[in-house]
Amino acid sequence: xxxxxxxxxxxxxxxxxxxxxxxxxxxxxxxxxxxxxxxxxxxxxxxxxxxxxxxxxxxxxxxxxxxxxxxxxxxxxxxxxxxxxxxxxxxxxxxxxxxxxxxxxxxxxxxxxxxxxxxxxxxxxxxxxxxxxxxxxxxxxxxxxxxxxxxxxxxxxxxxxxxxxxxxxxxxxxxxxxxxxxxxxxxxxxxxxxxxxxxxxxxxxxxxxxxxxxxxxxxxxxxxxxxxxxxxxxxxxxxxxxxxxxxxxxxxxxxxxxxxxxxxxxxxxxxxxxxxxxxxxxxxxxxxxxxxxxxxxxxxxxxxxxxxxxxxxxxxxxxxxxxxxxxxxxxxxxxxxxxxxxxxxxxxxxxxxxxxxxxxxxxxxxxxxxxxxxxxxxxxxxxxxxxxxxxxxxxxxxxxxxxxxxxxxxxxxxxxxxxxxxxxxxxxxxxxxxxxxxxxxxxxxxxxxxxxxxxxxxxxxxxxxxxxxxxxxxxxxxxxxxxxxxxxxxxxxxxxxxxxxxxxxxxxxxxxxxxxxxxxxxxxxxxxxxxxxxxxxxxxxxxxxxxxxxxxxxxxxxxxxxxxxxxxxxxxx
Numbered sequence: 001x002x003x004x005x006x007x008x009x010x011x012x013x014x015x016x017x018x019x020x021x022x023x024x025x026x027x028x029x030x031x032x033x034x035x036x037x038x039x040x041x042x043x044x045x046x047x048x049x050x051x052x053x054x055x056x057x058x059x060x061x062x063x064x065x066x067x068x069x070x071x072x073x074x075x076x077x078x079x080x081x082x083x084x085x086x087x088x089x090x091x092x093x094x095x096x097x098x099x100x101x102x103x104x105x106x107x108x109x110x111x112x113x114x115x116x117x118x119x120x121x122x123x124x125x126x127x128x129x130x131x132x133x134x135x136x137x138x139x140x141x142x143x144x145x146x147x148x149x150x151x152x153x154x155x156x157x158x159x160x161x162x163x164x165x166x167x168x169x170x171x172x173x174x175x176x177x178x179x180x181x182x183x184x185x186x187x188x189x190x191x192x193x194x195x196x197x198x199x200x201x202x203x204x205x206x207x208x209x210x211x212x213x214x215x216x217x218x219x220x221x222x223x224x225x226x227x228x229x230x231x232x233x234x235x236x237x238x239x240x241x242x243x244x245x246x247x248x249x250x251x252x253x254x255x256x257x258x259x260x261x262x263x264x265x266x267x268x269x270x271x272x273x274x275x276x277x278x279x280x281x282x283x284x285x286x287x288x289x290x291x292x293x294x295x296x297x298x299x300x301x302x303x304x305x306x307x308x309x310x311x312x313x314x315x316x317x318x319x320x321x322x323x324x325x326x327x328x329x330x331x332x333x334x335x336x337x338x339x340x341x342x343x344x345x346x347x348x349x350x351x352x353x354x355x356x357x358x359x360x361x362x363x364x365x366x367x368x369x370x371x372x373x374x375x376x377x378x379x380x381x382x383x384x385x386x387x388x389x390x391x392x393x394x395x396x397x398x399x400x401x402x403x404x405x406x407x408x409x410x411x412x413x414x415x416x417x418x419x420x421x422x423x424x425x426x427x428x429x430x431x432x433x434x435x436x437x438x439x440x441x442x443x444x445x446x447x448x449x450x451x452x453x454x455x456x457x458x459x460x461x462x463x464x465x466x467x468x469x470x471x472x473x474x475x476x477x478x479x480x481x482x483x484x485x486x487x488x489x490x491x492x493x494x495x496x497x498x499x500x501x502x503x504x505x506x507x508x509x510x511x512x513x514x515x516x517x518x519x520x521x522x523x524x525x526x527x528x529x530x531x532x533x534x535x536x537x538x539x540x541x542x543x544x545x546x547x548x549x550x551x552x553x554x555x556x557x558x559x560x561x562x563x564x565x566x567x568x569x570x571x572x573x
Contacts, residue, residue: 040342
């Protein structure tokens with residue numbers, strides 16, 4: 001290839017790495033547009049009430065939710081590698097914003113909005129740095145159990161903020177327990193009209209979910225609420241209405257915040273990024289597996305960066321991929337991310353011309369829509385299965401849940417991340433050490449604890465470590481082997497380690513084998529190592545283990561070493 005041709009191809013190649021749309025737009029087929037158009041209309045109908053409800057959760061005016069969905073949607077489709085993921089404001093992030101910024105803003109609404117927009121910009125910066133570092137695998141460090149517990153805690157926290165609106169009573173500030181205490185104390189002041197209206201809306205939403213799954217039922221319920229408030233003076237009955245929503249669009253600009261605010265907002269933005277990255281990657285993986293294409297999780301970081309940058313400049317707040325919105329998009333027939341751009345264009349039309357219709361939206365109806373969304377965050381069947389099958393995982397779920405309820409959402413995210421890392425370290429530091437017996441009728445060996453019909457070899461203790469052997473788990477391996485040796489019912493003359501399931505070995509692991517060999521020699525027990533991989537063999541030789549325990553090569557299998565030991569024992573007897 002000539003230098004000229006190479007220079008011509010380089011920008012195109014770089015563009016494809018940045019703009020995922022460059023990969024699928026050239027191959028776009030005309031018949032896909034009808035499906036993308038239908039999905040975009042359905043998605044927009046679903047996003048509108050969600051944007052209003054989540055803006056309320058975030059403590060922001062309703063137009064902030066519209067701006068966030070609008071501006072983020074105009075950019076997200078260009079960068080995302082998932083074809084069905086929809087970007088939106090989410091309940092978890094919205095509540096995280098609302099519960100964290102209240103104290104920082106000092107009761108100033110304009111400062112609150114500026115800090116929310118700034119949080120989106122910092123989230124964008126974090127996502128962009130993660131993309132540059134190709135850190136797509138980082139999201140896998142948050143365990144599924146922690147996410148389940150976090151979402152359940154978020155659901156309960158969400159419910160505590162919406163129940164006062166549904167009942168038409170005064171709500172309290174503070175954490176979950178303070179809110180619920182205030183709700184119970186004011187329950188006697190329930191506004192009957194608000195409760196009937198909210199429960200009626202909730203009943204319609206539940207019925208619609210059963211009879212019309214993945215259809216924009218929430219939009220029709222919101223429209224019905226607006227129409228009823230336009231013909232009936234609900235305000236005179238004590239029902240609170242949404243109020244004026246400004247028409248038009250803001251001029252994109254940087255939020256007016258101080259330099260000191262950036263340091264205070266950084267932990268919040270990090271939590272928003274963490275939530276958004278985990279949710280967006282999980283949604284993308286689900287659709288990629290279902291529809292048979294490859295997801296680039298690192299590319300989703302760039303899509304989140306672009307979406308949050310647009311939302312922050314457009315006076316919105318942090319966004320991410322939304323599970324329910326993405327399911328609506330997919331069930332609507334979306335073939336490509338173009339459906340998200342179509343949905344954003346429709347929201348643009350609403351923001352420019354039809355925001356006046358939202359003024360009469362009753363707050364109890366909006367609370368019902370939010371509560372309906374909350375239900376999807378609590379996976380009762382999953383919790384029940386974990387309680388029955390995985391008690392340890394269930395305790396992790398409850399720890400994350402209580403962390404959210406007791407420490408708040410921001411600290412709850414950090415608690416969840418710490419729990420995930422502690423679990424990872426705990427599992428890595430205590431790998432399973434399998435003690436082996438011969439499979440009947442074969443020359444292969446497997447775990448005696450799982451297969452009691454295996455045949456133990458008299459005088460031999462064979463074991464296999466089912467992980468790499470490194471500095472933080474080598475002591476566990478050493479102690480486990482000696483404990484099993486001490487508990488052996490028969491005299492053991494040979495301990496043999498099968499390293500076929502140990503892909504890595506560091507200096508500490510190699511020196512552990514030297515210590516083990518020395519301890520076994522004191523007891524008159526021979527020690528052998530077999531089936532080590534090439535890199536592991538190199539480390540064993542460098543650290544002098546092979547010189548102590550005998551040649552370690554790629555030819556001698558566990559069965560060969562045991563046969564050799566038995567033949568020598570037979571000849572000596």
